[in-house]
Amino acid sequence: MSEVTRPTLSDALTERMLELIRTGGHRPGDRLPSTRVLSERFAVTTPTLREALRRLEATGAIEMRHGSGIYVGADIERLVLPNPNMREMHAAQLLELLGARIVIEPPLAAMAAERANGAELAALEQVLDAAARHLDGKDAELHDTNMTFHRATARLAGNSVLHEVVDSLLTVHGPEQREILQIFDDRRRDHDEHLSILEAIVARDAAAAEERMRAHLVDVKTVIEQRLHHPPK
Amino acid sequence: MSEVTRPTLSDALTERMLELIRTGGHRPGDRLPSTRVLSERFAVTTPTLREALRRLEATGAIEMRHGSGIYVGADIERLVLPNPNMREMHAAQLLELLGARIVIEPPLAAMAAERANGAELAALEQVLDAAARHLDGKDAELHDTNMTFHRATARLAGNSVLHEVVDSLLTVHGPEQREILQIFDDRRRDHDEHLSILEAIVARDAAAAEERMRAHLVDVKTVIEQRLHHPPK
Numbered sequence: 400m401s402e403v404t405r406p407t408l409s410d411a412l413t414e415r416m417l418e419l420i421r422t423g424g425h426r427p428g429d430r431l432p433s434t435r436v437l438s439e440r441f442a443v444t445t446p447t448l449r450e451a452l453r454r455l456e457a458t459g460a461i462e463m464r465h466g467s468g469i470y471v472g473a474d475i476e477r478l479v480l481p482n483p484n485m486r487e488m489h490a491a492q493l494l495e496l497l498g499a500r501i502v503i504e505p506p507l508a509a510m511a512a513e514r515a516n517g518a519e520l521a522a523l524e525q526v527l528d529a530a531a532r533h534l535d536g537k538d539a540e541l542h543d544t545n546m547t548f549h550r551a552t553a554r555l556a557g558n559s560v561l562h563e564v565v566d567s568l569l570t571v572h573g574p575e576q577r578e579i580l581q582i583f584d585d586r587r588r589d590h591d592e593h594l595s596i597l598e599a600i601v602a603r604d605a606a607a608a609e610e611r612m613r614a615h616l617v618d619v620k621t622v623i624e625q626r627l628h629h630p631p632k
Numbered sequence: 633m634s635e636v637t638r639p640t641l642s643d644a645l646t647e648r649m650l651e652l653i654r655t656g657g658h659r660p661g662d663r664l665p666s667t668r669v670l671s672e673r674f675a676v677t678t679p680t681l682r683e684a685l686r687r688l689e690a691t692g693a694i695e696m697r698h699g700s701g702i703y704v705g706a707d708i709e710r711l712v713l714p715n716p717n718m719r720e721m722h723a724a725q726l727l728e729l730l731g732a733r734i735v736i737e738p739p740l741a742a743m744a745a746e747r748a749n750g751a752e753l754a755a756l757e758q759v760l761d762a763a764a765r766h767l768d769g770k771d772a773e774l775h776d777t778n779m780t781f782h783r784a785t786a787r788l789a790g791n792s793v794l795h796e797v798v799d800s801l802l803t804v805h806g807p808e809q810r811e812i813l814q815i816f817d818d819r820r821r822d823h824d825e826h827l828s829i830l831e832a833i834v835a836r837d838a839a840a841a842e843e844r845m846r847a848h849l850v851d852v853k854t855v856i857e858q859r860l861h862h863p864p865k
Binding site: 453454458459460483487495498502503561571572 | 804
């Protein structure tokens with residue numbers, strides 16, 4: 400038996416699963432046939448089927464809920480994904496990531512200011528209201544709410560691919576991002592900067608929204624760089 | 633037996649494989665132990681091991697070469713990946729993708745103009761020399777060379793995450809992107825626009841590089857939109 404076997408069968412099964420989802424008109428959240436039914440339909444053994452399922456699960460195309468079944472995954476229609484295999488993020492990588500966000504997010508804040516409607520703006524305000532309530536709370540909750548603000552702003556820019564890109568950048572190795580970002584540590588300043596970005600978006604001032612988002616992200620990056628070179632004693 | 637079994641074991645194996653790669657100091661291209669050795673080391677059956685391997689393969693963390701072995705994949709250190717499960721790209725999605733490129737790529741052209749060194753600029757010139765040779769050749773070759781120009785420009789911007797983002801956007805469902813982009817169809821104009829972007833980068837004129845990249849991508853998007861609404865007879 401060769402070192403690596405059945406590559407073609409597993410590839411073919413993955414294709415057939417994707418075809419089944421597509422031609423069946425299944426949408427994210429829809430339930431798919433059971434592994435028993437699938438292995439009968441495709442005339443393969445359960446272990447072989449499972450290889451294909453795990454592959455699709457790893458990339459968010461399907462979701463396997465223990466004891467419940469197989470569902471179409473929320474990520475199946477995305478163009479861009481966060482790498483699910485990242486296990487360590489060093490400060491240097493986070494600085495590179497912030498460098499990317501400094502390029503991408505400011506124009507999205509401008510686009511959000513130009514096109515968001517009243518209901519969307521109200522929802523964005525609610526995110527920062529929630530952040531305000533977490534200001535004296537746990538790191539994780541405040542961080543998650545703040546990341547929701549960045550994701551929501553990106554979504555209001557109105558381009559799904561740009562939203563996926565920002566979501567991917569904020570999702571990849573989230574816990575370690577939070578840990579490093581905590582050295583930024585000035586919760587109040589962070590929150591005030593978010594409020595001033597929101598204010599510009601609500602005022603439909605695209606130039607100010609762009610400039611404030613850029614200044615905010617540059618602030619975060621600068622503080623992390625300084626702490627790395629001169630760690631607090 | 634429940635509908636979906638062994639989720640924990642497969643998850644745990646994936647973690648152990650990633651840990652083996654990390655603690656072993658393995659880099660992309662390095663050969664890993666055989667499936668036989670791995671299933672002994674982890675004390676699991678081959679089908680179970682294979683689930684974890686397929687999952688890692690689907691996301692580029694490892695590469696399984698038929699008859700040769702298992703290698704660390706080139707994508708293991710990326711933050712962002714193209715979705716490997718995209719099978720159909722409609723024109724509407726490509727327009728959305730071009731909308732994202734219009735936001736992301738122009739500032740990267742500006743950054744490239746500011747920081748590329750002589751050797752990097754020479755390499756970029758060579759890409760367009762190759763494109764010129766393909767101008768009367770096959771669609772696929774010309775398209776690939778043109779995409780290399782966009783990737784190389786993004787890399788010269790000097791931020792690895794931004795390069796990954798652009799690479800992901802150009803990679804996802806590449807053949808179908810090419811097919812739709814062929815309706816743009818004016819090879820000479822496309823090439824001339826690339827040349828004028830290169831010229832600005834070589835002249836270290838960041839503002840011109842940014843503006844020309846934007847105009848070029850807007851051109852492509854506009855032509856595709858027009859053809860969609862008024863298909864040629």
